[in-house]
Amino acid sequence: MTDNSATFDIAGYGHYPVNHQPLSIETGPDSLRLTWDDGHESEFHYLWLRDNCPCPGCVSTLTREQMFEICDVPLSIRPLEAQLDGGYLHIQWDHDGHVSRFHPGWLRSHCYSEQARAARQWQPEIWDKATIETSLPTYDYTAMMQDDTVLLSWLRQLRDTGISLLQNTDTTPGTLQQVAARISFIRETNFGTLFDVRAKPDANSAAYTNLRLPLHTDLPTRELQPGLQFLHCLNNDATGGESILVDGFRIAQHMREQYPDDFEALSSLPMDFYNKDRHSDYRFRGPALVLDGQGTVIEVRFANFLRGPLDVPADQVVRHYRAYRTFISLTREPRFQFEYRLVPGDLLVFDNRRVLHARQAFDLQQGHRHLQGCYVDRDELLSRIRVLERTL
């Protein structure tokens, strides 16, 4: 693959294969329209093109950061001349004669037609008990550690399905450090970098008891809930303690279809989440279901035991409780629950901002249960995927 970046055609480290050629340009008052060899049309505004000029005068060749600022040219900027040459779009600007040159692969990748924007929209792979039991994404620890292709496949799977199992993981305590380093940094929290999940005296969280833990996301009390959660099984011969996982996106989808007002309430009314600790007092206020600009559910925030008193307008209190009860009731339905018993060497990884997890109570008279856990944020995952995609 050509290193586009060396020619300063592109303001970054990405690679943009040229799969199509622009054939013609039609200029309008504030934008031009390219027609491509497959019939696709792209409208590019003059302000947008000028803003994205990749030349060494506009973009630092050292840092690849833009030095040009769009407020230094008139709003009315337009081409003196616009032409195609060897697939490149060349423009000379009326304002000061500056010349910009755009790579065809880059242009096509950044087309913002309705069709192109829709094609770029990420779609999660939503699951329930039946689908995940037959298709739990499973990877081998050693293969993932040694082979970047396996790593990339694992990370993409985590991004899209939100769950995966690494098997045959080294059971040395602290192994999670090496696993996390395949992605990036561990997200440190008040529970530490690595945390040990086992029953202990003076527990500051139900996680550190042997009690049943109802379905929840971890740390909904934090503005940014931790993204990936890693649970590494070192020992599990106690009776009980099975893990239960539910795709929160599936619950949200079901609510949207069957209980639209409840869905609307949980995605618009804020909840208050409080941590309960002698040494910290994190609080966050926000809806249980988070939507992006297109209305897609991108996050679920939910732990019954980490809530503060509801603080919404009085006329919304009953509506909120109705919706919240619907949500909890659905998470309890077996058709949505994936139950799994971790064995030593299993490393379960899931998107903590999507997948709710629970644990059955366990009996310490009958053995031990020791997991190690850590978190890695979602944007570390996405960054790593992009960097791997540049080179593989």
Add this chain to the structure above:
Amino acid sequence: MTDNSATFDIAGYGHYPVNHQPLSIETGPDSLRLTWDDGHESEFHYLWLRDNCPCPGCVSTLTREQMFEICDVPLSIRPLEAQLDGGYLHIQWDHDGHVSRFHPGWLRSHCYSEQARAARQWQPEIWDKATIETSLPTYDYTAMMQDDTVLLSWLRQLRDTGISLLQNTDTTPGTLQQVAARISFIRETNFGTLFDVRAKPDANSAAYTNLRLPLHTDLPTRELQPGLQFLHCLNNDATGGESILVDGFRIAQHMREQYPDDFEALSSLPMDFYNKDRHSDYRFRGPALVLDGQGTVIEVRFANFLRGPLDVPADQVVRHYRAYRTFISLTREPRFQFEYRLVPGDLLVFDNRRVLHARQAFDLQQGHRHLQGCYVDRDELLSRIRVLERTL
């Protein structure tokens, strides 16, 4: 102060002084109304009260986390009996005879009347050049390190004003570790835990050159922009390199008043922020101005040099650029700019999600400039304030 928590009156570690007593109860179909000795009225819904029962059967006495789940009682739950006794509200529930007892200070603190909710709304102290030059919050390093009262005052100031200067700070490299530990953890990023701001070869960010840096927030490429930014001056005898700070909330306020459509565009249309690095590829898509549910601006996300190509519907492109240019132009106006030259021992701390910062170019022929920096997230700040407030 009484330790309420020991009596399990309150499900947490907070203290709730009793400044008012409830005088009477009026019960309705799904809520009751308390009238207090100052005439204030509080409506509490039955579901809300049952959900907040602090008894040891509902809340773990070990972890202070709620074990009760609201979907285990009927939506129609209501009191068999509700009465006041020694200021406490006692309720016996119709569903199963469960008894709940509510502390008057706690109840009053959690009243969700319109008036009480408005009084709890946080209001930033907004500044511009004239106001901050006469009232830059300034603290002494040693006093802050040794005295929790000074620490709390400093942290509240940071929360509300978004800027402060610590003077006479030890100029030993790494001192920031101790300062950050007064609050909580350092937020690690791809630039490290502590980062050294000085010109260096093969810079992966304009920060590490001697170039002018236009006004920006750091790491708008990350889903959670770092909250507090610390800039600790170890050495600054180069010519130039003055720091410039602008209250982004002031710019947003001005835009809202003078350019309402531009304000609306920047607070609703997403921008794309890309980091430009050989080893990481963080991207974030979101508006430059972030509003909370009440329409208050709570965050500004802005770095011209860390943007990716705009990706909005074609009919919004020119509108977006118009708004974005207005924003940049306003940040360049001297009336909003606070210029400050750091001297060794100065530690400038500001809310990176609010205050834009810039640096003039500097000339290394004439001396050296070496700052150390780090980040601490906003919710670490707020947690520390709450914990200090419990005890001071």
